[in-house]
Each structure stands twice: as structure tokens, then as C-alpha cells.
Amino acid sequence: MAFEDRVSINRSGSKLPVLVHDSTGQEPVTVAAKRRGTLKPLDDPSAIVKDRSERMEKKKPKLPAVLDKVWKVPHPMDLLPSEEPIQLLTPDGELQENKDYPLDLSDEDFRSLYRYLILTRRIDKEGINLQRQGQLGIYTSCLGQEGAQVGSAYALGREDWIFPSYREHGVARVREVDPVRLFHHSRGTWISDHDPREWRFAPQTVPIATHLVHAAGLAMAAKFDGDPIVVIAYFGDGANSEGDAHEGMNFASIFGAPLIFFCQNNGWALSVPVERQISAPTIAHRGISYGMPGVRIDGNDVLASYAVTKKLVERARNGGGPALIEALTYRMEAHSTADDPTRYVPQEEHDQWASQDPISRFETFMKDRELLNSELVDGVEKEALEMSTRVRNELYDAPHGDPLEVFDHVYVDPPRHFERQREQLRGEIERLRATDGEED
Amino acid sequence: MPTFTMAEALNRALRDEMESDDRVVVFGEDVGVLGGVFRVTDGLQSKFGPERCFDTPLAESAIIGAAIGFALYDYRPVPEMQFDAFAYPAFEQIVSHMAKYHNRTRGAIRLPITVRVPYGGGIGSVELHCESPETYWVHTAGLKVVTPGTTEDAYRLLRQAIRSDDPVVFLEPKRRYWMREELEIPVSDHLPMDRALVRREGSDVTLLAYGPMVKTALEAAQVGLDMGWDIEVVDLRSLNPLDEDTILGSIQKTGRCVVVHEASMTLGMGAEISARITELAFYHLEAPVLRATGFDTPYPPAKLEDYWLPDVDRILDFVERASAY
Numbered sequence: 159m160a161f162e163d164r165v166s167i168n169r170s171g172s173k174l175p176v177l178v179h180d181s182t183g184q185e186p187v188t189v190a191a192k193r194r195g196t197l198k199p200l201d202d203p204s205a206i207v208k209d210r211s212e213r214m215e216k217k218k219p220k221l222p223a224v225l226d227k228v229w230k231v232p233h234p235m236d237l238l239p240s241e242e243p244i245q246l247l248t249p250d251g252e253l254q255e256n257k258d259y260p261l262d263l264s265d266e267d268f269r270s271l272y273r274y275l276i277l278t279r280r281i282d283k284e285g286i287n288l289q290r291q292g293q294l295g296i297y298t299s300c301l302g303q304e305g306a307q308v309g310s311a312y313a314l315g316r317e318d319w320i321f322p323s324y325r326e327h328g329v330a331r332v333r334e335v336d337p338v339r340l341f342h343h344s345r346g347t348w349i350s351d352h353d354p355r356e357w358r359f360a361p362q363t364v365p366i367a368t369h370l371v372h373a374a375g376l377a378m379a380a381k382f383d384g385d386p387i388v389v390i391a392y393f394g395d396g397a398n399s400e401g402d403a404h405e406g407m408n409f410a411s412i413f414g415a416p417l418i419f420f421c422q423n424n425g426w427a428l429s430v431p432v433e434r435q436i437s438a439p440t441i442a443h444r445g446i447s448y449g450m451p452g453v454r455i456d457g458n459d460v461l462a463s464y465a466v467t468k469k470l471v472e473r474a475r476n477g478g479g480p481a482l483i484e485a486l487t488y489r490m491e492a493h494s495t496a497d498d499p500t501r502y503v504p505q506e507e508h509d510q511w512a513s514q515d516p517i518s519r520f521e522t523f524m525k526d527r528e529l530l531n532s533e534l535v536d537g538v539e540k541e542a543l544e545m546s547t548r549v550r551n552e553l554y555d556a557p558h559g560d561p562l563e564v565f566d567h568v569y570v571d572p573p574r575h576f577e578r579q580r581e582q583l584r585g586e587i588e589r590l591r592a593t594d595g596e597e598d
Numbered sequence: 599m600p601t602f603t604m605a606e607a608l609n610r611a612l613r614d615e616m617e618s619d620d621r622v623v624v625f626g627e628d629v630g631v632l633g634g635v636f637r638v639t640d641g642l643q644s645k646f647g648p649e650r651c652f653d654t655p656l657a658e659s660a661i662i663g664a665a666i667g668f669a670l671y672d673y674r675p676v677p678e679m680q681f682d683a684f685a686y687p688a689f690e691q692i693v694s695h696m697a698k699y700h701n702r703t704r705g706a707i708r709l710p711i712t713v714r715v716p717y718g719g720g721i722g723s724v725e726l727h728c729e730s731p732e733t734y735w736v737h738t739a740g741l742k743v744v745t746p747g748t749t750e751d752a753y754r755l756l757r758q759a760i761r762s763d764d765p766v767v768f769l770e771p772k773r774r775y776w777m778r779e780e781l782e783i784p785v786s787d788h789l790p791m792d793r794a795l796v797r798r799e800g801s802d803v804t805l806l807a808y809g810p811m812v813k814t815a816l817e818a819a820q821v822g823l824d825m826g827w828d829i830e831v832v833d834l835r836s837l838n839p840l841d842e843d844t845i846l847g848s849i850q851k852t853g854r855c856v857v858v859h860e861a862s863m864t865l866g867m868g869a870e871i872s873a874r875i876t877e878l879a880f881y882h883l884e885a886p887v888l889r890a891t892g893f894d895t896p897y898p899p900a901k902l903e904d905y906w907l908p909d910v911d912r913i914l915d916f917v918e919r920a921s922a923y
Contacts, residue, residue, distance in 0.1 A: 349698075349701070349702040349703075350702050350703050351704060353703070353707075354670070355670070355706065355707065360670070361699075361703060368690060368694065368695060370663075371663025371666075371667070371691065372664075372666045372695070373667060374660065374663065374664055374667060375664030375666060375668045375670075376670050377667070378664060378667065379667060379668045379670075379671035379673055380671060382623075401687075402660070402663065402691075405655075405657040405660035405663070406663070408655055408657065408660070409655060409657065409660045412654075412655055566705065567700055567701045567703075567704055568701050568739050569700070569742075569764045570700065570708055570764050571762070571764055573840075574839060575840070
């Protein structure tokens with residue numbers, strides 16, 4: 159048996175032909191036919207689809223009302239990603255509109271996107287600098303991923319919830335959470351120093367994919383309350399291997415939760431390339447196994463990121479359920495400041511992606527539209543400088559805080575034996591200070 | 599006075615709490631239409647609707663993870679882990695998130711979640727249905743861990759756990775689900791969740807027991823009477839925090855103590871309790887604190903469990919050893 163045939167049978171799970179949408183706009187073709195290279199349309203593909211839908215309709219089980227509301231068999235064609243990633247801005251900065259993902263942005267919005275992109279890059283640079291100077295314990299850069307992050311976050315309303323991983327500095331800029339608060343995480347002052355409810359921005363999550371199930375729960379709760387908010391959860395390519403990614407997607411789809419799974423496929427999960435994490439044709443293809451659309455986008459195209467997220471966010475807001483977006487981008491920096499990517503990233507791959515920079519692409523677009531005047535550029539540059547200076551000033555040599563605070567937030571109602579341990583630490587600190595005093 | 603089985607009392611507690619607070623939601627595997635494999639959630643879905651009591655996919659990590667999401671959205675979730683060892687896939691969500699969120703966010707976010715877990719052996723079941731994993735939860739800062747030994751306590755403690763603003767692991771002694779006792783509702787609410795209770799006064803030896811072993815310890819005390827020992831039985835009720843005052847009060851009286859639990863001995867509750875008693879009441883002790891527990895082996899096959907589990911004989915053996923000092 160030829161390799162192609164084996165693959166097609168395995169992936170389809172039966173001898174029924176699997177329909178894929180052909181990007182040329184022709185009739186659907188079978189996967190097997192496509193792989194053989196004979197792009198021959200079926201005689202009547204709609205007959206197969208109809209037959210299948212009817213069968214699935216018959217199988218519909220009797221369920222409690224809450225599930226009955228969301229139980230619907232989606233058309234497989236609506237769930238598969240397109241052949242080519244969705245791209246609205248070519249690498250040359252030329253706008254090619256896509257009727258499926260209309261762009262509803264004004265010039266003012268374009269200026270805002272530009273501002274957020276520049277602020278993100280600036281604060282990201284500051285994060286690396288502060289780490290190099292010993293002010294942050296570690297820093298995880300988002301260099302190269304600004305387009306995916308800013309575009310998707312710009313598609314949200316202020317009331318929508320965000321569940322970030324630990325690299326979403328661009329998302330945080332759009333939500334305008336104070337970077338000082340967020341940097342205290344890697345500074346080691348406290349684990350999370352902003353109020354997640356106030357900002358609707360969950361704590362940055364260190365373990366991989368574990369926040370996807372939190373996002374699913376919150377989205378379910380909002381749906382049960384009839385609250386028209388949408389939740390977005392950010393994760394990376396490596397996170398797809400974690401059980402919680404599966405469980406989160408499964409929960410969200412079973413309950414029709416308004417949740418967007420936004421995967422930034424930046425090519426590397428620390429040192430392991432994406433092809434060692436997943437063997438589906440693309441990450442977006444995983445959507446179909448959860449009955450949710452999987453859409454693949456050019457993640458270095460801020461406008462594609464915006465338009466696709468916007469459409470799926472509104473779909474979710476209107477009861478359409480969850481969706482998976484795979485943003486193809488690249489981690490231009492190390493995994494973290496503790497990492498050495500020269501040991502595993504091929505230089506030529508890095509150089510190729512360097513020419514795909516999301517910000518210069520958008521700048522070209524802005525220039526062509528005559529939106530990038532010196533007033534805007536200088537204004538944003540000034541703001542970026544002021545922001546990073548303020549962040550720097552507030553973090554540099556910031557006090558470490560009170561060691562006794564470690565007892566303060568473990569419980570709302572702390573156990574009584576905490577008092578003994580607190581007293582012990584208090585005594586140790588006092589002796590330490592007395593000794594320091596003697597040495598002075 | 600009306601009587602309830604422990605399962606019925608737990609069911610009633612869930613129902614009463616859902617009635618008094620519409621933010622309380624119950625979910626897990628088979629808790630909806632079926633009413634739970636032990637029927638503890640029986641009738642809740644038909645009474646409160648499928649958005650307040652619902653079946654989830656078979657995914658323990660997501661059940662706890664979703665509970666965290668519900669709590670972030672200001673609900674008061676009561677997720678169920680179907681069996682003790684079935685909570686292990688949710689270990690990371692419980693230990694790394696549920697227990698730590700309040701601390702992580704500097705007190706900004708409270709997670710008032712009650713994770714119900716049937717635990718312990720003695721029901722002749724298959725592998726991984728009879729575990730006593732309380733040490734894992736007790737060892738985790740940020741969690742409260744309680745376990746009822748009586749039907750009345752099952753009702754009272756569950757309602758208190760649901761109202762707690764801290765996350766609670768609520769361990770239900772599954773071999774006592776069918777134990778029928780008198781229960782007058784409403785119960786007095788004067789007994790806080792973190793208090794131990796002297797179930798039987800005695801002067802010679804203190805038995806410290808909890809959950810499924812409370813009944814066994816009381817039986818041992820009764821038999822011990824014939825052998826000349828006046829045994830005091832303390833029901834811990836709360837495993838974290840421990841009620842040191844009640845424990846030490848009893849030790850000061852008897853000077854001898856045997857901790858009883860189904861869980862394996864090494865680093866079980868007995869280890870912590872023994873250390874605390876030694877630290878806090880050394881001069882009151884007439885004998886070392888002894889432990890009548892399960893062995894440091896995996897839980898045995900059903901036909902062997904009676905040999906493995908602490909019973910009246912094993913407890914009285916240790917009472918005898920403690921008395922010999």
C-alpha cells in the first residue's frame with residue numbers, strides 16, 4: 159500500500175471519502191484523490207454529505223435540555239482549515255481583502271494597532287534589558303509574535319476575558335494592564351500582582367495548557383448566566399500535546415462555550431520543533447475532532463489576526479460555540495532569557511522569518527495609506543519611551559516586599575498553627591536584622 | 599427523630615445549599631441524570647435544572663479546571679471526583695491551581711470550591727476504588743480537608759464546606775454511605791468546620807480517628823471496656839487544619855494515644871499528629887504515639903482487604919501496647 163493511501167485511510171477512519179475544500183474554488187474532492195494529485199471532482203459530492211448528515215441526525219441522542227440546545231452536527235466542510243493560511247496583508251504590505259473575513263477597521267483603528275505594536279515591541283525589549291541587568295529573574299519575549307497577539311486582542315471587547323500563557327505581552331498591551339504589575343511576576347516580587355477580575359486578564363500561567371480548562375469553565379459559566387461575553391485563551395504549539403488542551407477543547411465544544419482557542423504556532427516548544435508535537439496535517443485540523451472550526455492564519459499579519467478572531471469571536475458571542483485559530487508565526491528570541499536557541503534553531507530558518515516581520519509589514523501598509531506621518535510615529539515613539547522609562551523606574555531596585563506576607567493569602571481563613579510559623583519567621587528576621595545592625 | 603443514611607444526608611446538604619444559594623452548581627461524571635454512582639446527587643438535576651447540576655465528559659482535570667473557571671465567574675462549584683483514585687488526573691489542577699490561586703493573586707481571587715471525593719476501602723471493590731489519599735491534599739497549602747464520621751456531620755460539614763471561601767477537599771467515607779443514623783434538620787451550626795469532637799469520653803487511652811474509622815474506633819472502645827480499658831475517641835473531622843486544642847486536651851487527660859486511619863502508615867495523618875503531639879505535649883505523654891493504620895503496600899485485592907484494614911482487633915492491639923508503657 160502506498161504511503162499516501164495509508165495516511166488517507168487512517169485519517170478518514172473509514173473507507174468513506176473525506177471531503178476537503180479545494181482552494182481553487184472547485185467542487186470538493188476526496189483526500190485520497192487529492193493526495194494522488196488527480197483533482198477529479200466527485201460526480202455528486204452533495205449526495206454523500208447529505209447522506210452523512212441524515213445518518214448523524216438519526217443518531218442524535220435524547221439529552222437534557224442544556225445539551226440539546228448546543229447539540230448540532232456541524233458540516234465537516236465548515237470545520238477544516240483552508241489550504242493556505244488566511245492572509246490579508248501580503249509580506250509586501252499589500253492589502254488583499256478576503257470576503258470571508260471582512261475588515262471593519264477605520265484609519266483610527268489602524269493607528270491604534272500601530273500604536274499597540276510599537277508599544278509591545280518596546281516593552282518586550284525593556285523586559286529583556288531588565289533581565290540582563292538582573293532586575294527580572296527570567297523573561298519570555300514575544301518578539302516576532304506581536305502581529306498575532308495585537309490583532310487578536312484588538313478583536314475583543316473590554317468585557318471579554320483573556321487567559322494568557324506567559325508570553326502575551328502584546329495582548330496585555332491591548333488590554334492595557336500595567337506592565338509593572340505583570341513584570342513583578344518574573345521579578346519575583348509576587349506571583350501575580352494585578353486583579354484578574356478587574357482586568358478580565360487571568361494570571362500569567364506557567365504550566366502549559368492548564369489554563370485552557372479554566373477558560374472553558376469561565377466561558378461555560380458565562381453562557382449559563384446568559385452573559386454575552388467571549389473568552390479567549392492563548393497557548394503555543396507545544397501546548398497541544400498536553401492533556402488539558404484536549405480536555406479544554408472537548409469541554410468547550412460539548413457545552414458550546416463561547417471560547418476562542420488562539421494557538422500561536424511559533425515553530426518551537428522550547429527546543430523541540432512543532433512536528434515533534436503533533437502529526438495532524440496542521441494544528442487547525444484538530445478543530446474538527448472537537449466539532450469546532452479550525453482556522454489557520456498568517457500570524458505575522460496583524461489584520462488577518464484581527465479579522466479572523468473578530469469573526470469567530472462574534473460567532474461565539476452569538477451562540478456559535480468555540481473555535482480554534484492557529485496563527486503561524488515565529489519566536490524570534492529565545493524561549494526565555496535562560497535559553498540558548500543557537501543549539502537547536504537553524505540560522506537560515508531564523509533569517510527567513512526575520513524578513514516576515516509583522517511590524518514592518520504593517521508599517522508598509524500604513525505608509526501606502528499615508529497614515530504613517532511623523533506626528534503618529536513620533537507620538538507613539540514618545541509614548542513608548544515614557545512607558546518603558548516609567549516601568550524601568552518603578553521596577554529598578556523595587557523593594558522585595560514583606561517576607562511575612564507569605565502567610566497572608568494562602569487562606570481566606572488561615573489555620574491557627576500559621577501563627578506559630580509566622581512568629582518563627584518574624585523572630586528569624588529580627589535576629590537577622592540585629593546581626594546586620596552589628597556588622598554596620 | 600428522622601433517620602438518614604450518610605448518602606442521603608449528603609444529598610440533603612447539597613439540596614439545601616443549592617436552594618439557599620443559587621450560585622452553587624454541582625457537576626461531575628454521572629452526577630446528573632443518574633444521580634451519582636452512590637446517588638449522592640440524586641434528584642438535583644430534576645429539581646434545579648441541567649445548568650445547576652450536570653454531567654461532564656470523563657475528564658477529571660477539566661472538571662476541576664472548569665470549577666476554577668466557574669469560581670472565577672463568581673459561582674460556588676461543588677465538583678465530584680467519582681472515586682478517590684480518579685482524582686489523580688486532576689492532581690495538577692487541585693494542587694497547582696485550586697490550592698494556589700488565592701495566594702497567587704495576592705488575595706484578589708477566592709475559589710470557594712468544594713471537591714467531593716468518595717474515599718477509603720471496605721466495600722469489596724476493584725483496584726483504585728478504595729484509596730485513602732488524604733495526605734496528598736493535607737500536604738498541600740491552600741486546601742482545607744474535612745471528612746465526616748457520622749451522618750449528622752456529613753450534613754453539617756458539607757454545608758459548611760460549600761460556604762467556605764477557601765477551597766475544600768471533602769472526603770466522603772464510602773463504606774459509611776449506607777450507615778443509617780438519626781438526623782434532625784436543621785442541625786446546630788455552632789460547631790465550626792475545623793473542630794475535632796470527643797465522641798466518647800475515656801481516661802486511659804485516646805483514639806484519634808476520622809472518616810470511616812470513627813465508627814470502628816467507637817466499636818473498639820466498646821469492646822475495650824470489657825478488657826478493662828476506658829478509651830476516649832476523638833473524631834478529627836478536619837484534617838487540615840488540625841484542631842490541636844481538642845487533640846492536646848485529650849492527651850493531657852490520658853497520656854496515651856493511638857492514631858487510627860485506613861491510609862498507609864508512612865507519612866499518613868498519624869505521622870503529622872504524632873509529631874505535633876510530641877512537640878506540643880511531650881511531658882504529658884506516658885507512651886509513644888502509636889499508629890493503627892493500613893500497611894505501606896498498595897491497597898489489596900477485595901478478598902484480602904479485611905486483613906489489611908485496621909479493625910477492632912488491630913486497634914485494641916495498639917491500645918494494649920500503648921497501655922504497657
